[in-house]
Amino acid sequence: xxxxxxxxxxxxLAYAVEIVKITTLLRKTATGxxxxxxxxRSGTSSGANYEExxxxxxxxxxxxxxxxxxxxxxxxxxxLRLTDKSQILSEHDLKPIIGETRQxxxxxxxxVVTAKSKK
Numbered sequence: 001x002x003x004x005x006x007x008x009x010x011x012x013l014a015y016a017v018e019i020v021k022i023t024t025l026l027r028k029t030a031t032g033x034x035x036x037x038x039x040x041r042s043g044t045s046s047g048a049n050y051e052e053x054x055x056x057x058x059x060x061x062x063x064x065x066x067x068x069x070x071x072x073x074x075x076x077x078x079x080l081r082l083t084d085k086s087q088i089l090s091e092h093d094l095k096p097i098i099g100e101t102r103q104x105x106x107x108x109x110x111x112v113v114t115a116k117s118k119k
Contacts, residue, residue: 005054008107012047015104018097019043019076025089032088035079042075046104063115066108073105 023040026032049069056062080101084094 009047009051009054011100011104012050015097015100016044016047018100022080022083022089022092022094022097025092026083029088031086032083035083035088039076039079039083042072042079046072046076050108059115059118063112066112066115070105070108070112073101073108077101077105 019039023036023043026036026039046069049065049072053062053065053069056065077098080094080098083089084098
């Protein structure tokens with residue numbers, strides 16, 4: 001069980017690294033700077049909140065923290081999709097990071113459902 005949590009932690013760290021790279025590229029335009037700030041906060045906080053969930057003091061605390069992770073992932077997905085659709089980074093393929101965002105969101109959503117059902 002801890003092994004899967006460690007693997008997911010590593011994925012969130014790699015995800016945050018990609019977010020940092022993307023936001024660095026976005027900061028080259030005024031519009032990009034606005035999106036970059038939002039994406040940087042939501043994209044990096046999802047991993048930090050996941051780490052907090054691993055140290056939860058109760059099942060309710062664990063579920064609450066995972067729900068925050070899910071909220072941040074969903075927000076990140078919005079900003080990534082907006083960046084992709086508006087072609088602000090036309091030279092950068094965002095499909096892989098959008099796919100990873102969706103996968104992480106699905107994992108966390110399933111974890112919330114599972115944790116809630118174990119009462």
